[in-house]
Each structure stands twice: as C-alpha cells, then as structure tokens.
Amino acid sequence: MTAPHPRYRRALAIPVGTALATALAFLPNVSASAAPQAAPQAASAADATSLSYVVNVRPGHGVPRHVTKAIAEAGGTIVTSYDRIGVIVVHSANPDFAKTVRAVRGVDSAGNTRNAPLPAQSTGDLGAPKVLSAAEVAAAEAADGKDPLEPLQWDLPAIKADKAHEKTLGSSKVTVAVIDTGVDDTHPDIAPNFDRAASVNCVTGKPDTADGAWRPSAAESPHGTHVAGEIAAAKNGVGMTGVAPGVKVAGIKVSTTAGYFYTEAVVCGFVWAAEHGVDVTNNSYYTDPWYFNCKNDPDQKALVDAVTRASRYAEKKGAVNVAAAGNESYDLAADEITDPVSPNDGTPSDRVVDPSECLDIPTQLPGVVTVASTGAKGLKSSFSNYGLGVIDIAAPGGDSTSYQTPAPPATSGLILGTLPGGKWGYMAGTSMATPHVAGVAALIKSTHPHASPALVKGLLYAEADRTACTDPYDIDGDGKVDAVCEGPRNYNGFYGWGTADALDAVTR
Structure with missing residues (x-):
C-alpha cells in the first residue's frame, strides 16, 4: 500500500462494510491534483511574490543590530524572533534574500520555508x-x-x-x-x-x-x-x-x-x-x-x-x-x-x-x-x-x-x-x-x-x-x-x- 505522501500523517481511510464503520476521506492514494479543488486563499499585493524565511543566529542574545540591518537591506521584514533559540522569521520578496543573508557575519543558516507565495494557495x-x-x-x-x-x-x-x-x-x-x-x-x-x-x-x-x-x-x-x-x-x-x-x-x-x-x-x-x-x-x-x-x-x-x-x-x-x-x-x-x-x-x-x-x-x-x-x-x-x-x-x-x-x-x-x-x-x-x-x-x-x-x-x-x-x-x-x-x-x-x-x- 505505497502511496503519494500526504502532508500530514494519515493513511488510507478504508471504507468497511457496516454503517458504524465509517471512514474519513483522507486518502494517501489521492494526490492534491486529483482532489476536488478548493477556492484559493486571497493574497495581498504585497505578499504576491513574498516568501517566508527562517534566519538562524546565536541563541540567547536577541537579534544582533547588524543582522537586523542586513535583513532590511536584503528586502526582508522581521515577523517575529525566538531569541532563546536564535530563530528569526522573515518575509521577503527578494529571490536572493536567503543567499544574501547567509553571507552575513553571525548568521548560522537561512532558508525559505516554502515555495508558494504568501499565503499558501490551496x-x-x-x-x-x-x-x-x-x-x-x-x-x-x-x-x-x-x-x-x-x-x-x-x-x-x-x-x-x-x-x-x-x-x-x-x-x-x-x-x-x-x-x-x-x-x-x-x-x-x-x-x-x-x-x-x-x-x-x-x-x-x-x-x-x-x-x-x-x-x-x-x-x-x-x-x-x-x-x-x-x-x-x-x-x-x-x-x-x-x-x-x-x-x-x-x-x-x-x-x-x-x-x-x-x-x-x-x-x-x-x-x-x-x-x-x-x-x-x-x-x-x-x-x-x-x-x-x-x-x-x-x-x-x-x-x-x-x-x-x-x-x-x-x-x-x-x-x-x-x-x-x-x-x-x-x-x-x-x-x-x-x-x-x-x-x-x-x-x-x-x-x-x-x-x-x-x-x-x-x-x-x-x-x-x-x-x-x-x-x-x-x-x-x-x-x-x-x-x-x-x-x-x-x-x-x-x-x-x-x-x-x-x-x-x-x-x-x-x-x-x-x-x-x-x-x-x-x-x-x-x-x-x-x-x-x-x-x-x-x-x-x-x-x-x-x-x-x-x-x-x-x-x-x-x-x-x-x-x-x-x-x-x-x-x-x-x-x-x-x-x-x-x-x-x-x-x-x-x-x-x-x-x-x-x-x-x-x-x-
């Protein structure tokens, strides 16, 4: 029973022969393209080409000023930061944002979290x-x-x-x-x-x-x-x-x-x-x-x-x-x-x-x-x-x-x-x-x-x-x-x- 990957961990919801044994229609054998299409979520003009990123820095010290400045100069907007673990959430429409920020001193790693523009389309x-x-x-x-x-x-x-x-x-x-x-x-x-x-x-x-x-x-x-x-x-x-x-x-x-x-x-x-x-x-x-x-x-x-x-x-x-x-x-x-x-x-x-x-x-x-x-x-x-x-x-x-x-x-x-x-x-x-x-x-x-x-x-x-x-x-x-x-x-x-x-x- 191999199947395309569901986004969350569900397996075949298998209909069975009694009325009580009803099953949910969450089928790993049904790909998104084969499923009925839902209306896409609305996206603002500002988000039309924006992606979300995580920028990881040294934990426990907040966001260094030079990193904040570099994020802004690279076209990023900080959404929030989790200072105790050194993770910064950023939105940016700059396709080179992650590559640019990765070169900044004090940035351990950075990458886009999605491929679909904000918000994700259904x-x-x-x-x-x-x-x-x-x-x-x-x-x-x-x-x-x-x-x-x-x-x-x-x-x-x-x-x-x-x-x-x-x-x-x-x-x-x-x-x-x-x-x-x-x-x-x-x-x-x-x-x-x-x-x-x-x-x-x-x-x-x-x-x-x-x-x-x-x-x-x-x-x-x-x-x-x-x-x-x-x-x-x-x-x-x-x-x-x-x-x-x-x-x-x-x-x-x-x-x-x-x-x-x-x-x-x-x-x-x-x-x-x-x-x-x-x-x-x-x-x-x-x-x-x-x-x-x-x-x-x-x-x-x-x-x-x-x-x-x-x-x-x-x-x-x-x-x-x-x-x-x-x-x-x-x-x-x-x-x-x-x-x-x-x-x-x-x-x-x-x-x-x-x-x-x-x-x-x-x-x-x-x-x-x-x-x-x-x-x-x-x-x-x-x-x-x-x-x-x-x-x-x-x-x-x-x-x-x-x-x-x-x-x-x-x-x-x-x-x-x-x-x-x-x-x-x-x-x-x-x-x-x-x-x-x-x-x-x-x-x-x-x-x-x-x-x-x-x-x-x-x-x-x-x-x-x-x-x-x-x-x-x-x-x-x-x-x-x-x-x-x-x-x-x-x-x-x-x-x-x-x-x-x-x-x-x-x-x-």
Missing part, C-alpha cells in the same frame, strides 16, 4: 468526512463503566489502556499539546479536559492567542481534533474514551487552511509548548514542503536547524516530543529512498535521498520519539514506515480490515476518534499511532510527576511489550514479501522497543 479540498450518524451514536449504550463507543475501540485493549483505566485515568496536572490542524475544544469528549492556557494558533509563525484561534474552521481538516480525542477523550458517559482520559489536552494549530505545516509555524508550536508547561507534544505530520530535508542544501539545512532548535528547547523545558513515522512503507534505515513529491507546494520531482542525511522533521530529529503503526492483529500496518535504529516504539494506528480484522464487537480495523462539531469517525495512519504513545507518555508522567523527559522516554521504552519481527511480512497474502524487518525481538525495525503498554505506565 492545493485542493481533502474531502468531507463520513461520520457516525446521530442515530448510530444514540444506539450505543454505556456498559460496565465504559463510554458508549468504547466497545468499538479495539486499540485500547491492544495497549492495555482499558486495564490502566481501572487504576487511574491520568492526572489533570499533565498536559499533552496536539501540534496539528487545530482542535475543536467544544466537542463534548474534549471540552472537559481542554487546556485553554496552553492552546494557540501558530500558523503565521507568530502566536495568535485570540479565543478559539486554535480551532479548525469548517473548511479545514479535522485531523487534529481526531488526534486530541484519541489522547484524552473524557471518560464521561459520552462517546469514546481516550488513552489518558484524565489528562489535559491543548490545541496548537500550525497548519494552513490548505493543509501545509511550514517551519515557522512548527517552530512557534514547539516554543509555545516549551513556555506553557506542556508535558508531551504530539506531532502527527511532517514539516512542509520537503518530506526529507537534505542538510547539503542550504535552504533545507536552515529548516532542519530551526525545527531542531525548537524541539530541543521544548524537551529542555520538560516536554516529551512524540512524532509519527510516516505512511509510505519506507525503510527509513535504507541507503536510498526515492521522494517523488517534494517540494509539495512547488514543482515536485523524483529525488533519490539518503535518509541518514536528508531528514523527515520532526520525526528523525534527536530526542524525538518515533512511532510506527500496528493494526488490529498487532502486526505492522501495511502503510507504516519502518527502519532499524529509526523506529522507537509502535502503537495501534489501524489498517485495512481485510488485512487485520478486529475482534467483535469492534467492526472496523481503523481508529475511532473525535471530529469537530461533536461527532466521531474513523481514521488510520501513523498519525493515529502517535497519540496512543503520547497518551501512554502522559500516563507515565502522571505516575511519575517529577520525571524528566529522558526518564519518561526511558520508562516508555522499558515498559513496552517486546514485539518480534514479523517474518515473512506478507500483509496482503499475495505470496510476496512486502517489507523486511531487521533486528531481534527486543529492538527491531518494525516495532522498535516494542508495543506501547498503558498498564505498565500506571503500575510500574
């Missing part, structure tokens, strides 16, 4: 979700202390979250920030646990704290709302249950209306999380427009530098950063990978890259927990990226029901989550695996409130259920090996240190 409507109907939701009944839709969540017992909830639901003093497309905090499963103070809109690279700025509009993806519910949907007799239904969840919106996660927004998101007491960040996306950012390219190197500084700052301030491995069935430990869609906001071409030098960010950055996806049978999902030494841990992200069928009463091999407007629906992808790990990390932090990020990660890996390589891996049963897993049972390329374990998180 590349197409990703499609409206198909959701559980009101009648279907009403027909579900709570039983044995479970929320009504919990029997459909095969993923909770897969990581022993149901057993963990008998011990604790997690601490309300712990916050997980969903750095994503926005979170609908009015959803009845999210509202009880929403952390308003830790939520923000970072789309422009500069924090917007207006009330509700973190919410997705009706035209935007429900991806972030789905992720938020997987993590912390309240155990309140309504809808579904999150992995850590007693912790707080925040929304940090970093995606444009067109669905792009640009560097300046991602940097803003990590810095905001760092400075607002966030314990765990969930990152179910890759930073646009490059799937892999090659450090031998000066523009792409600047993007790696900026996001690395921001993610490390978040960890230094106490956050565990968790990220999705991706949905293209790539071996991220291979010598070469062909990237066919970068830059995804310009003119893509087939690039052959070395994934040890060309990084998927934030997924492959130092200190980040990299998550692979499993299906209802506990096997690597057909779409999940993998790679020995790259994958840290695995968790349920769903798969085609024809490949991995869940046990009844669950009916879909996908992952149930919350949707804007008080709805629920199914998705699949490493995007869905990542919030399971973020939720388990939040339970660990709840159990060990003074644990450092390093200790939380150490416990996450030590407590994971060791999962041996699937060999041979023929997920579709056609007699051909679909991927090769390397490494022993306790640490391998499909499952890393193993499958996340929520029960151990609250008992050990």
Whole structure:
C-alpha cells in the first residue's frame, strides 16, 4: 500500500462494510491534483511574490543590530524572533534574500520555508468526512463503566489502556499539546479536559492567542481534533474514551487552511509548548514542503536547524516530543529512498535521498520519539514506515480490515476518534499511532510527576511489550514479501522497543 505522501500523517481511510464503520476521506492514494479543488486563499499585493524565511543566529542574545540591518537591506521584514533559540522569521520578496543573508557575519543558516507565495494557495479540498450518524451514536449504550463507543475501540485493549483505566485515568496536572490542524475544544469528549492556557494558533509563525484561534474552521481538516480525542477523550458517559482520559489536552494549530505545516509555524508550536508547561507534544505530520530535508542544501539545512532548535528547547523545558513515522512503507534505515513529491507546494520531482542525511522533521530529529503503526492483529500496518535504529516504539494506528480484522464487537480495523462539531469517525495512519504513545507518555508522567523527559522516554521504552519481527511480512497474502524487518525481538525495525503498554505506565 505505497502511496503519494500526504502532508500530514494519515493513511488510507478504508471504507468497511457496516454503517458504524465509517471512514474519513483522507486518502494517501489521492494526490492534491486529483482532489476536488478548493477556492484559493486571497493574497495581498504585497505578499504576491513574498516568501517566508527562517534566519538562524546565536541563541540567547536577541537579534544582533547588524543582522537586523542586513535583513532590511536584503528586502526582508522581521515577523517575529525566538531569541532563546536564535530563530528569526522573515518575509521577503527578494529571490536572493536567503543567499544574501547567509553571507552575513553571525548568521548560522537561512532558508525559505516554502515555495508558494504568501499565503499558501490551496492545493485542493481533502474531502468531507463520513461520520457516525446521530442515530448510530444514540444506539450505543454505556456498559460496565465504559463510554458508549468504547466497545468499538479495539486499540485500547491492544495497549492495555482499558486495564490502566481501572487504576487511574491520568492526572489533570499533565498536559499533552496536539501540534496539528487545530482542535475543536467544544466537542463534548474534549471540552472537559481542554487546556485553554496552553492552546494557540501558530500558523503565521507568530502566536495568535485570540479565543478559539486554535480551532479548525469548517473548511479545514479535522485531523487534529481526531488526534486530541484519541489522547484524552473524557471518560464521561459520552462517546469514546481516550488513552489518558484524565489528562489535559491543548490545541496548537500550525497548519494552513490548505493543509501545509511550514517551519515557522512548527517552530512557534514547539516554543509555545516549551513556555506553557506542556508535558508531551504530539506531532502527527511532517514539516512542509520537503518530506526529507537534505542538510547539503542550504535552504533545507536552515529548516532542519530551526525545527531542531525548537524541539530541543521544548524537551529542555520538560516536554516529551512524540512524532509519527510516516505512511509510505519506507525503510527509513535504507541507503536510498526515492521522494517523488517534494517540494509539495512547488514543482515536485523524483529525488533519490539518503535518509541518514536528508531528514523527515520532526520525526528523525534527536530526542524525538518515533512511532510506527500496528493494526488490529498487532502486526505492522501495511502503510507504516519502518527502519532499524529509526523506529522507537509502535502503537495501534489501524489498517485495512481485510488485512487485520478486529475482534467483535469492534467492526472496523481503523481508529475511532473525535471530529469537530461533536461527532466521531474513523481514521488510520501513523498519525493515529502517535497519540496512543503520547497518551501512554502522559500516563507515565502522571505516575511519575517529577520525571524528566529522558526518564519518561526511558520508562516508555522499558515498559513496552517486546514485539518480534514479523517474518515473512506478507500483509496482503499475495505470496510476496512486502517489507523486511531487521533486528531481534527486543529492538527491531518494525516495532522498535516494542508495543506501547498503558498498564505498565500506571503500575510500574
């Protein structure tokens, strides 16, 4: 099930045969050019040819005067600066801006964060979700202390979250920030646990704290709302249950209306999380427009530098950063990978890259927990990226029901989550695996409130259920090996240190 790269980490939303098992229309097999076209966003005359840039300087010393002067002389306007990590966000219509500024004393790196002029033009409507109907939701009944839709969540017992909830639901003093497309905090499963103070809109690279700025509009993806519910949907007799239904969840919106996660927004998101007491960040996306950012390219190197500084700052301030491995069935430990869609906001071409030098960010950055996806049978999902030494841990992200069928009463091999407007629906992808790990990390932090990020990660890996390589891996049963897993049972390329374990998180 290889496919063109989605801008954020979602895999095939596979329709299944029952009314309850509805799927969202977020298909990695649907390229932007094949999708229905949405109306482009309006751009001002001043922005018609402008691009956004990051300029990286020495951290902790502000923007040097001579750098400020050089930026202006090169035709740049400073939007904001993150002095503690030395990242400056700039807009400029000068096509030679980055090259000019890179020559300035004190500038470590500089590069354009996008190819589309400000603001990014929409590349197409990703499609409206198909959701559980009101009648279907009403027909579900709570039983044995479970929320009504919990029997459909095969993923909770897969990581022993149901057993963990008998011990604790997690601490309300712990916050997980969903750095994503926005979170609908009015959803009845999210509202009880929403952390308003830790939520923000970072789309422009500069924090917007207006009330509700973190919410997705009706035209935007429900991806972030789905992720938020997987993590912390309240155990309140309504809808579904999150992995850590007693912790707080925040929304940090970093995606444009067109669905792009640009560097300046991602940097803003990590810095905001760092400075607002966030314990765990969930990152179910890759930073646009490059799937892999090659450090031998000066523009792409600047993007790696900026996001690395921001993610490390978040960890230094106490956050565990968790990220999705991706949905293209790539071996991220291979010598070469062909990237066919970068830059995804310009003119893509087939690039052959070395994934040890060309990084998927934030997924492959130092200190980040990299998550692979499993299906209802506990096997690597057909779409999940993998790679020995790259994958840290695995968790349920769903798969085609024809490949991995869940046990009844669950009916879909996908992952149930919350949707804007008080709805629920199914998705699949490493995007869905990542919030399971973020939720388990939040339970660990709840159990060990003074644990450092390093200790939380150490416990996450030590407590994971060791999962041996699937060999041979023929997920579709056609007699051909679909991927090769390397490494022993306790640490391998499909499952890393193993499958996340929520029960151990609250008992050990």
